[in-house]
Amino acid sequence: MAMAFEPEHAALQGFKTIIEPFRIHSTQQIPFPTREERLEAIRKAGWNLFGLRSEDVIIDMLTDSGTGAMSARQWAGMMEGDETYAGSRSYYAFRDAVHEITGFQEVIPTHQGRAAERILFSILGGKGKVIPSNTHFDTTRANVEYSGAKAVDLVIQEGRIPSSEHPFKGNMDIAALDKCISEVGAENVPVVMLTVTNNSGGGQPVSLENIRAVRAVCDKYKVPFFLDACRFAENAWFIKMREASCAHMTPMEIANAMFAQADGCTMSAKKDGMANIGGFLAMKCPEVAARCRDLLILTEGFPTYGGLAGYDMEAIAIGLREALDPLYLCYRARSTAYLAEKATSAGVPIMKPVGGHAVYLDASALLPHIPREEFPAQALALALYVEGGVRGCEIGSLMFGDVAKMELVRLAMPRRTYTQSHLDYVGEVIERVAAKARAKELNGYRIVEQSQWLRHFTVKLEPLQAYKL
Template identity: 50%
Template sequence: MKDLPYAEPYKTKMVEYMRPSTIEERKQWIKEADYNLFNLSSDKVFIDLLTDSGTGAMSDKQWAEMMVGDESYAGSQSYLKLRDTVRRITGFQYFLPTHQGRAAENVLFSVLVNDGDIVPGNSHFDTTKGHIEFRKASVVDCTIDEAFNTTVFHPFKGNVNIEKLENSLKLNAGKVPFVIVTITCNSAGGQPVSMENIRAVSEVCKRRHIPLLIDAARFAENAYFIKMREDGYGDKSIKEIVKEFFSYTDGMTMSAKKDGLVNMGGFIALNNEEVYKKASVFSIMFEGFKTYGGLNGRDMGALAVGLDEATEFDYLHSRIGQVAYLGELLV
């Protein structure tokens, strides 16, 4: 018998009733939806495994923030709380909230991406690729070959192939506004990227004076895999690991609906003041004033708490352990 996964490190204070259905009902509903599950209404789905993006429950401390949110248009205390949390966890000094991850891409890429540019990375997420191509630029996938071979084990299948990256930068000299690394690599099976690989990509970028950005939707999960799989990190906390890999980069975009543990939200974080100021203009155009960026104050407060809770080992160990347990049973 396989070992049971680590127990959930929380108590359940609220439940949501779901009506069980019969197989006959489900067959009829699927037929009426033209066999497209996206056409089903949520009340007809008893177990929903579509995505973790914004679909989970929030903690009691997050709900407490919902009650004390500062909804001021400018200078919101909830904004300041979130800004300071992002600075403490990531080390980046400049911060712009957005309503979700693709909005962060839209704002930042409006500054950085131009017609004819080339953006290398590891299996860009679909919205990342879409925002780049919308601006008449192109992406180059530099993911390692092992990522696409399901018959072999590799602890970090999200890694960037350094040789592919260097060749791409050499071939497209003068056309690369930045390199982007997605952690974990969602479009390649949600696979993690090692600290060694992030460091190596950073060194390549620094030699060529090219910024390195992180698509950080699942940054905490990636830190967990580094802790569990990479030599030298077993005794480090999740927050220490997070702080280290962000230190090798120049900025990040974030869909907070994943490792922010909220139902809606995102942000941009940077160390470049000039880029931040330019992005602020697009934030005002597309999202809202730079101290709310399309988010309610209560949502920013909940996100500030969520970022701290998502970077706790016990939470990650329980959630990822459950997924591993199910996967092993299916194998």
Template identity: 45%
Template sequence: MTAPHKNVPPGLLFEPFKIKTVEALPFSSQREREQWIQDVHYNVFALNSAQVMIDLLTDSGTSAMSDLQWADMMKADEAYAGSRTFLELQATARELTGMPEILPVHQGRAAEHLLFSSLLSGGETIPSNGLFDTTLANIQDCGATGINLPCAEALDPFAENPFKGNIDLEQLEKLLAQKDSKIPLVVMTITNNTGGGQPVSYQNLEAVSKLCKKHKKFFVLDACRFAENSYFIKSREAGFANLSPREIASKCFALCDAVTFSGKKDALVNIGGLLCVRDAALGDRLKNRMLVVEGFPTYGGLAAYSMAAMNQGLHEVLDEKYLEYRLRTISWIVERLAAAGVPVLRPAGGHAVYLEASNFFPHIDRENLPGIALTTALYTEGGIRGCELGTVAFGYRDSHGKHVLPHLDLVRLAIPRRVYTEAHMGYVVNCLVDMHRRRDDFVGFEFLEEFPVLRHFRSKFRKLGS
């Protein structure tokens, strides 16, 4: 990264902030952790956060906020209607997205729920580069089906391709051209969380936009990580190096009809989201619906102080120094793991490090849940909490009860924004390298109690041989 001084050691993560408030790390022993994880049947979602030393479960809602965000929270106007804070947020979001209709919501899935329940009536198919689990759940809740059409490069977890978040345009075109298909809209997720936090190129978004116009489809951008995606475009796509992340983001937003946005990622806040739409009549319908399920349109599901923090976060996240540091953090970890032979998804994505669990533990059969073996080992060995996003999260049973496995068996280590330091990340790397060296010592798992939807959140597991 660009060092602010020539004497910054190369490769070092030069954090572009100083720390004003600190929170103690909860230390624990391996023996304690072995007991705690056994008590919750090996599901890390059931642990208390006090039992976790380095929490990489999610990058959602876990950002450290800045002094300016906290200051703006104090200045927020909590009026029920016509709040000054809402008007400020509305101005920022309008300028950034170019969308006139700005609806504040309590988090991303509320935006998804509002939009999809207004546009879908059942029986539709929704194509995407990669639907996040809540997005898919909201589509299914409306009686529609989601279908992911990742580009071919995304199928190889170790291929170094700059835009593995892209959609397969040929497949999309084929689907949209089918006469009897019921496809009202297309969703593009930037970055593609489900596919490894991989970016989508501007060229790919532009092509999707053209296809949507040609086939008269509504184009939705799930823009949780729009700033990270913009910086990837700036640094990897020809012709964008001289544009600012803000200019690139605005160009991307100009391509679509609606934006669903979880502020818990790239607005650097602990709660909040936005639904932005171009069409005034749709905006009106959504506001009427919003009154029933979220709140009055000038506060949505939020306190004004949360809207204030989101407004300031939307400015801070587009700072180039921050984005450079942010993406460098992930690549710093990935480079070290790859050099040590740890099977890590490449190239580095924007918000998380993804490990391929079935490659990490090749001796554990995929039906014996190598991802749960890995999340358990990471926790017991290092006090580190990651998230299984493989067989448990995205697999399911067929009508004969047989496992249907997803293409990749990933474990995600999501990096909270502005929270951990280089020393913490170095510790995570060392734990993983050490575990990988001793990989034959670890055993598989089976379901003890299996939940029907979003299985990773609440299912319970049994360690084989215990």
């Protein structure tokens, strides 16, 4: 499927190059550990990329969550931060920005997205409940299951096939959703979640048509409908690019239309809030919001700060709007596609079409000699680090266990952080690792130690064969 990147700004139309719509105002030194130093670091970390120190990493693509660069306007806004405990002016700036984009009246700040998830599912979840989604992300699934409820993934079939070129592979399977609610009973489905974009499914977007179809099923059974809206702006951009009926709309108009179909949302503002920390829970229902605020006070803070400093809320208020800038979204999508082209030219299968926040390498296709019980995606992610100091993230059987449908390595793009030459370097690292993979020089791993919840964060591994220097 062709992907259009024609800039909307008149000054750039007709040019092939999509330039960064910003100047770099400040820089941060990159460490350059040697290959031997990297190998020693990952051994000490138990072959877990989450266990590395920042100085052990050259290019960090572990996540796009809270790792981006904030704008001059955001830094200036932070100087206006009001740290009043109750009734902070910064809260109302934050609330107004969320309301402008989502339309939700009830806005509850949290220190990050998983805090919003914990509060929501503590109120709505529980034993015997079933919560469907296109694909629950790791923290979402963990918070659903911690409440005693069952998390069910109902993404369309194309969303499970990395090579498929379907433009909206994050879409919910509407027939499967209807069947799920019918079989378990609407009284046992407290909420339907839809992740936009679908992170665990390769950063794939959800169409506005599909969002409306989910709404229709929820209306049929009188079940609330929430968005996991971490990357709502990127999803809006793909709707504009790929859904013909929305091509004339601005990203803000599309975002408004997306949220208009929902009853509420959870949000990590560390993604499309363009901030280093923060999140929120927003909704229509004042009764549920009141119960959520009661729990917020116990675990996060007073309802007008919710675990955030005033300056954090100022940064998020500005960042939410900046994330919807068409020039920024055009640059971001093109940057991700550029790295995808590098991986493809190196002969590495990837999740297609390319999403907005990351490139997903298909480890199953590249490493067919490593069975899933030996964690092929983790093997590939570790090879990228040892060979070139590039830290990515396994999204496969190590993260999700038997629930995993694919073995992917996510190379997430921190916002406004890396330049074209950084991505050229990552491309070279991918090419080197691909050559080793084809020569079957990469081997699997086994678990030595793991925790009950979100094991991938703290798991200890060991290679089944000695890593070759």
